[in-house]
Amino acid sequence: TDVHPAWLPPEAFRAIGSRHCLVVGAAGLIDTVVAEVERACAEHGGSVRRKAEGPPPSLVLALVPAVGDGGPAELDAALADLETAAGGPLGAEGYALARHGEVTVLLADQPAGLLYGLFHLTRLGETAFGAPYAAQPYRPAMRRRMLDHWDNVDVHPVMGQVERGYAGGSIFWQAGQPRRDRGRVRAYARLLAAVGINAVTVNNVNVHATEARLLTERLDDVAELADEFRPYGIRVHLSVTFAAPVVLAGLPTADPLDDAVRAWWAETTRAVYARIPDFGGYVVKADSEGQPGPFSYGRDHADGANLLADALAPHGGVVHWRAFVYNHRQDWRDRTTDRARAAFDHFAPLDGRFRDNVIVQVKHGPMDFQTREPVSPVITAMPGTRMAVEFQVTQEYTGQQRHVCYLAPWWSEVLRFGWGDDGDTVAGVAAGGGGLVAVSNVGDDPFWTGHPLAQANLYAFGRLAWDPRLRPAELLDEWIELTFHPDTSADPDLLRRTLHEIMDDSWRTYERYTAPLGVGFMVRPGLHYGPDVDGYEYSRWGTYHFADRDGVGVDRSRATGTGFTGQYPRPWSRVYESPETCPDEVLLFFHHVPYEHVLHSGRTVIQHIYDTHFDGVTEVEAACLRWKSLVGLVDAAVHARVTERLDEQLRCAREWRDQINAYFHRKSGVPDAHGRPLH
Numbered sequence: 001t002d003v004h005p006a007w008l009p010p011e012a013f014r015a016i017g018s019r020h021c022l023v024v025g026a027a028g029l030i031d032t033v034v035a036e037v038e039r040a041c042a043e044h045g046g047s048v049r050r051k052a053e054g055p056p057p058s059l060v061l062a063l064v065p066a067v068g069d070g071g072p073a074e075l076d077a078a079l080a081d082l083e084t085a086a087g088g089p090l091g092a093e094g095y096a097l098a099r100h101g102e103v104t105v106l107l108a109d110q111p112a113g114l115l116y117g118l119f120h121l122t123r124l125g126e127t128a129f130g131a132p133y134a135a136q137p138y139r140p141a142m143r144r145r146m147l148d149h150w151d152n153v154d155v156h157p158v159m160g161q162v163e164r165g166y167a168g169g170s171i172f173w174q175a176g177q178p179r180r181d182r183g184r185v186r187a188y189a190r191l192l193a194a195v196g197i198n199a200v201t202v203n204n205v206n207v208h209a210t211e212a213r214l215l216t217e218r219l220d221d222v223a224e225l226a227d228e229f230r231p232y233g234i235r236v237h238l239s240v241t242f243a244a245p246v247v248l249a250g251l252p253t254a255d256p257l258d259d260a261v262r263a264w265w266a267e268t269t270r271a272v273y274a275r276i277p278d279f280g281g282y283v284v285k286a287d288s289e290g291q292p293g294p295f296s297y298g299r300d301h302a303d304g305a306n307l308l309a310d311a312l313a314p315h316g317g318v319v320h321w322r323a324f325v326y327n328h329r330q331d332w333r334d335r336t337t338d339r340a341r342a343a344f345d346h347f348a349p350l351d352g353r354f355r356d357n358v359i360v361q362v363k364h365g366p367m368d369f370q371t372r373e374p375v376s377p378v379i380t381a382m383p384g385t386r387m388a389v390e391f392q393v394t395q396e397y398t399g400q401q402r403h404v405c406y407l408a409p410w411w412s413e414v415l416r417f418g419w420g421d422d423g424d425t426v427a428g429v430a431a432g433g434g435g436l437v438a439v440s441n442v443g444d445d446p447f448w449t450g451h452p453l454a455q456a457n458l459y460a461f462g463r464l465a466w467d468p469r470l471r472p473a474e475l476l477d478e479w480i481e482l483t484f485h486p487d488t489s490a491d492p493d494l495l496r497r498t499l500h501e502i503m504d505d506s507w508r509t510y511e512r513y514t515a516p517l518g519v520g521f522m523v524r525p526g527l528h529y530g531p532d533v534d535g536y537e538y539s540r541w542g543t544y545h546f547a548d549r550d551g552v553g554v555d556r557s558r559a560t561g562t563g564f565t566g567q568y569p570r571p572w573s574r575v576y577e578s579p580e581t582c583p584d585e586v587l588l589f590f591h592h593v594p595y596e597h598v599l600h601s602g603r604t605v606i607q608h609i610y611d612t613h614f615d616g617v618t619e620v621e622a623a624c625l626r627w628k629s630l631v632g633l634v635d636a637a638v639h640a641r642v643t644e645r646l647d648e649q650l651r652c653a654r655e656w657r658d659q660i661n662a663y664f665h666r667k668s669g670v671p672d673a674h675g676r677p678l679h
């Protein structure tokens with residue numbers, strides 16, 4: 001298992017490992033915490049003990065309920081100021097950090113909190129051991145912070161080992177069998193815990209024949225993975241097929257209201273918990289892109305979700321029921337059907353009917369993880385339902401881990417999006433409900449993510465799920481310090497600055513050279529990589545841009561279009577309704593406008609298209625040069641891999657620029673104001 005250390009190289013543990021550490025408490029995951037501290041101390045010369053007697057410690061890690069008499073005075077001081085600062089208990093995963101005199105104190109109510117606090121110390125480094133500070137509590141904003149693996153057990157004839165995977169094979173499965181690379185899975189669990197992830201789904205939402213059996217006869221394979229994740233506080237979840245009673249047990253129906261079906265799910269779920277007592281629950285993609293679901297039996301999604309929820313409830317499990325339901329056999333000639341509307345139309349009327357342990361999992365945008373979309377109105381439409389918001393760390397539509405595309409700025413925008421004066425933010429809805437979920441970008445690649453810089457996306461997703469207020473640039477700082485430890489390089493400032501220059505704005509750069517102004521798609525069908533402006537224009541997937549000689553974009557207004565804008569509460573229903581108030585970046589998502597339409601930026605749509613496509617490529621050219629300047633400052637293998645990816649990104653960005661510009665020039669006949677060649 002020779003894998004890249006990512007954000008947990010030995011250097012990240014120097015500050016911890018050079019201390020004399022005292023661990024107070026013994027329960028559950030504490031063994032993991034002790035093992036981590038021991039590993040750090042073995043590397044960096046510190047020591048670990050679990051009894052108060054002995055020389056004074058410089059780092060104390062204590063479970064609050066286990067603290068007795070006779071501990072160091074600094075521990076008492078930290079406990080005292082925690083009482084004034086905490087605002088309630090630290091909870092199952094929270095922790096507090098304090099420094100009194102020469103001692104840094106980490107406190108938690110539960111061992112998982114100590115684990116998260118320990119990783120917080122890796123981010124702080126020596127800062128945690130400098131000037132004294134009073135106890136500061138940290139608690140996760142979201143209770144569940146989950147990663148979904150779209151990994152198949154069998155190699156799927158079209159989708160391969162990992163559906164939408166851009167980092168090699170699966171770390172769990174290989175050609176129909178478990179990989180059993182325990183070291184790699186354990187290392188992965190550790191990386192995830194370090195960014196706060198506490199739930200993982202180990203198979204694809206599209207559940208094929210072999211994968212369906214993970215629920216029953218192949219449950220041991222899942223249990224083995226759960227054993228690797230457990231020490232890092234991560235629960236395992238399973239994607240299941242709604243047709244399981246039929247395909248696994250030969251029942252004549254999977255009707256959610258059928259007694260035999262209900263009994264089968266109850267019994268099957270009982271067996272799962274008997275084998276994996278801390279099993280997290282089920283993830284279901286039903287009546288979506290060909291997957292079976294309750295519609296076949298004339299039932300709705302509340303009936304379907306509640307069936308599984310009832311089976312899981314006695315064991316404390318949850319069902320993540322995906323809202324990604326739309327007509328994937330649309331006739332492109334039919335202008336009345338709008339895929340963007342579908343999730344809301346199906347789910348909003350069901351609000352209030354779902355059990356408490358149902359989490360409706362909705363993609364953050366109404367379409368499908370495009371480079372730019374508005375926020376999905378479903379997120380605020382179901383106040384009586386626990387909602388989880390789904391992101392995509394795997395870069396299906398954002399360069400497939402061949403292009404640098406740091407997605408935290410995009411996610412941060414979405415999480416901060418507010419639902420009007422009385423409304424919550426997207427982050428607030430998720431925090432009060434089902435938390436955040438993302439599709440993982442990890443595979444068996446030696447750098448985990450194919451593109452070494454794509455590690456930053458996984459890092460940032462976990463951190464944002466813990467605290468959605470964190471700023472993307474700060475998160476990048478954290479990731480750079482941990483991963484590249486610049487201070488050990490010959491030119492720390494150049495390294496830091498250059499990585500920021502390449503990554504900070506890379507999502508917007510990607511947006512500039514691909515589909516313009518929120519219209520989306522324009523990618524190669526099936527593959528979703530590289531330009532194909534009309535690739536999806538006459539297909540069944542409901543993904544159209546409607547470009548003609550006069551204009552481009554989808555009219556989703558209430559006045560003249562599909563009425564999608566009416567799914568938003570105020571002020572957004574009004575803001576999006578008119579091209580005059582609609583933000584430029586999503587104009588073509590909501591409106592069909594003439595090429596000469598003037599944007600808020602002052603430019604026409606057509607000139608915007610030309611300009612951004614030239615700019616996007618120029619920015620990639622600059623990134624290539626900048627990366628060259630880091631030779632010798634980063635690991636040679638990382639440097640070589642990123643160089644190879646940047647070469648491809650540049651080639652592909654030019655392809656995008658030329659095809660998009662040529663296409664719109666041919667359609668519109670409008671020349672570039674600056675006379676550049678449009679081909």
Ligand code: GCU
Pocket residue numbers: 163164205206285289324368396
């Ligand atoms: C996209 C993606 C599919 C995936 C689907 C989903 O459409 O291309 O591979 O299965 O999303 O989220 O279910």
